[in-house]
Amino acid sequence: MAGSSPGRPPRRRRPPLRGATSPAGVRLSGAPLLPRASASRDGTPHTRWHVHRAPSRVPPPVSVKARLFCIARSTDPGAASGGLGCGRVRAEGAGAADERRRVEQGTGAASGADPVGAALDRGRRCVAWLTGHADWxxxxxxxxxxxxxxxxxxxxxxxxxxxxxxxxxxxxxxxxxxxxxxxxxxxxxxxxxxxxxxxxxxxxxxxxxxxxxxxxxxxxxxxxxxxxxxxxxxxxxxxxxxxxxxxxxxxxxxxxxxxxxxxxxxxxxxxxxxxxxxxxxxxxxxxxxxxxxxxxxxxxxxxxxxxxxxxxxxxxxxxxxxxxxxxxxxxxxxxxxxxxxxxxxxxxxxxxxxxxxxxxxxxxxxxxxxxxxxxxxxxxxxxxxxxxxxxxxxxxxxxxxxxxxxxxxxxxxxxxxxxxxxxxxxxxxxxxxxxxxxxxxxxxxxxxxxxxxxxxxxxxxxxxxxxxxxxxxxxxxxxxxxxxxxxxxxxxxxxxxxxxxxxxxxxxxxxxxxxxxxxxx
Incomplete structure (x- = not known):
């Protein structure tokens, strides 16, 4: 092949880092291509490129009770669900994020259905804030x-x-x-x-x-x-x-x-x-x-x-x-x-x-x-x-x-x-x-x-x-x-x-x- 030396595998062109295509023909927009060390049949080392796919692990839904507990304890809500990061809105679905915001604000459907729980939630958050500023x-x-x-x-x-x-x-x-x-x-x-x-x-x-x-x-x-x-x-x-x-x-x-x-x-x-x-x-x-x-x-x-x-x-x-x-x-x-x-x-x-x-x-x-x-x-x-x-x-x-x-x-x-x-x-x-x-x-x-x-x-x-x-x-x-x-x-x-x-x-x-x-x- 032109441009190649005898006894050496042909040089492969480096594919683009963005916009790769999976073997099934699905466009992997934004998936980075990462190098992986490999070897040819004759033992000559060369580099292969593979698509790095992030794990599609979805955290389990976090209950309202667990979130209220996290708020009252002034800690990351992820700790209440096994450390899966339930405190990060980006890890939740759109509906779960909206629900969490309603719980934190004490308004919305959850608060309207349980006004006593909402009042207790506001009281716990108030006590947590006061405890954090106890000196003042x-x-x-x-x-x-x-x-x-x-x-x-x-x-x-x-x-x-x-x-x-x-x-x-x-x-x-x-x-x-x-x-x-x-x-x-x-x-x-x-x-x-x-x-x-x-x-x-x-x-x-x-x-x-x-x-x-x-x-x-x-x-x-x-x-x-x-x-x-x-x-x-x-x-x-x-x-x-x-x-x-x-x-x-x-x-x-x-x-x-x-x-x-x-x-x-x-x-x-x-x-x-x-x-x-x-x-x-x-x-x-x-x-x-x-x-x-x-x-x-x-x-x-x-x-x-x-x-x-x-x-x-x-x-x-x-x-x-x-x-x-x-x-x-x-x-x-x-x-x-x-x-x-x-x-x-x-x-x-x-x-x-x-x-x-x-x-x-x-x-x-x-x-x-x-x-x-x-x-x-x-x-x-x-x-x-x-x-x-x-x-x-x-x-x-x-x-x-x-x-x-x-x-x-x-x-x-x-x-x-x-x-x-x-x-x-x-x-x-x-x-x-x-x-x-x-x-x-x-x-x-x-x-x-x-x-x-x-x-x-x-x-x-x-x-x-x-x-x-x-x-x-x-x-x-x-x-x-x-x-x-x-x-x-x-x-x-x-x-x-x-x-x-x-x-x-x-x-x-x-x-x-x-x-x-x-x-x-």
Missing amino acids: VFAGSLALHVLVLAVHPPTPLDLRVYREGAPHVLTGGLYDYALHTKPPIPVLPFTYPPFAALLFLPLSPLPWTVLLALWQMLSIAALVVLAAGALGLLTPRPGGRTRDLALLWAAAGLWTAPVRHTLDQGQVNLLLGAAVLGGLALCRGAAARGTAVGLASSVKLTPAVAGLYLLVTRQWRAAVWAVGTGIATVVLAWCVAPHESVRYWTELVVDTHRVGPVWTMRNQSLRGALTRLLGPDVIASPLWWAALAGVTLVAAWALCSCVRRSDALGALVAVELYGLLMCPISWGHHWIWCVPAMIWLAHGPGRGYTLSRVTLALWALVTVTRLVPRLTGVEDGLSRHDPYPALLAWPGTVYAVCAVLTLLALARAAGGRRRLAVPAA
Whole structure:
């Protein structure tokens, strides 16, 4: 052949790279021709060209439920269908792409057919966006809080009692001191153990403005620790996600009535709650966990109910450390102020009249709610004992259910809510445990139940709208000689009702039967 050398195969012209034709005569428009090494019959290497055909693999259709799950998790929807790339519109058909756009926008046929699902979808996407911008959300909430403080300065009466009453522990007149205020609580005495006065001694020399700013910062930091501890007890999460959720819950919890009441009054509840929850969730050793609970109980008796949590979860060493820490603080206070220690532990510790009236709306315990409904002699009423037995059974049911399914946060919330219900006086600012309760209702094993959703919505409605403080303002305008109005008494049971509903949700949540996991000693 002309132009070819003897003994060598004829030179083949290179075909075009585009517009090739298949053996069947079908035009392969756009299919590239790729080289493939080959050899002739005599062993001489040469190059053949073949058409590279992309695999015609069509991903399976992705359901609307899977896409909503992907959107709520803020991940690529392809991960929900085995990694086939369902998040890429180009890999779907035209109809599937249109359907996906309708699902993401919350409009179209799917949304019209299921408005509740569309609303939940929008809520999940909103929460996912807020979680992704948790730093800015928390900063905005904090800035708004500072603005409210500047426009409406608080009157932290309890902080004044801590600051002015603490020095009297050294002079022997700690429980004779009282801050005079207006009715229905005309005087505010120092009602904490002597050890608390020793801890409050460093507050006395500080200027009042500096003390206010410092107390606000410490309380808000304690709120973040409270939320982080609740999430840590709930279930192990990635560090970044736990941090973002903690900031988001702290930003929202900043506007609940118990937290705002604590900040306005300069109360110590957030610090004690952070000590208990942070110690139980973040401390690994039994000594640290028990010491945290013991110190919190030495400042105020209400956190002592956390010792029941240590017992039901079989943290024996931590429970021993908690008891030992409490005894050590009592001995230390007795060495510094023996007269005040004897007077408190033998006389004042059971005197509820010194703390305040039981019937007032400010008292949100079970006894306070029934007193407003049935009268001041409610303890002698069979209804009181029936309610007491019923709440105790529900709390025991909830606690056993939490231990059986290894729900640490649920067990602690059940113990704390039961303590608030059974305490003779539980002021509104004591109910900061509504924040961990709402965290469990939103993220715990019972989050899919209707009861949990309704209880979460009720907690949010009652606390964000500050219903109890508003009812307290109405109560202050009533005459003390008239019977307590039923129209005011029934709404005043909201915290007790929410607590009982939360206990029922804790009891009914599903879960496997396994041993409760606790941090190693």
